[in-house]
Amino acid sequence: MEPNNKNKQNRYKKIFMGYMLVMQFIFTIFGLALLGYFIGRRISPDSNLPTTLTAIGVGIGVIAGFILLVRMIQSEDRHERTPRH
16 A cells, blocks of 8 residues: 555545544534423423423533543543553
8 A cells, every 4th residue: 555545544544534523522412402392391491391301411411522532532542552462
């Protein structure tokens, strides 16, 4: 394989990994916000509970998203440091 082609593959891999990290973060926040909203609607649809639980879901989603982001980056770093067999 040519060195130029190898560099191009590495660049595309980094772009794809960045895209995956961002999408993972967004969908974690969005999923937990929706879960909070639906639980709130199920328990008490006429109160402020759906809004409150949606906000709590967003907060937990941001925290969980950062944790997943850090773990995925650490995993990728470990994978890149291992010698190829």
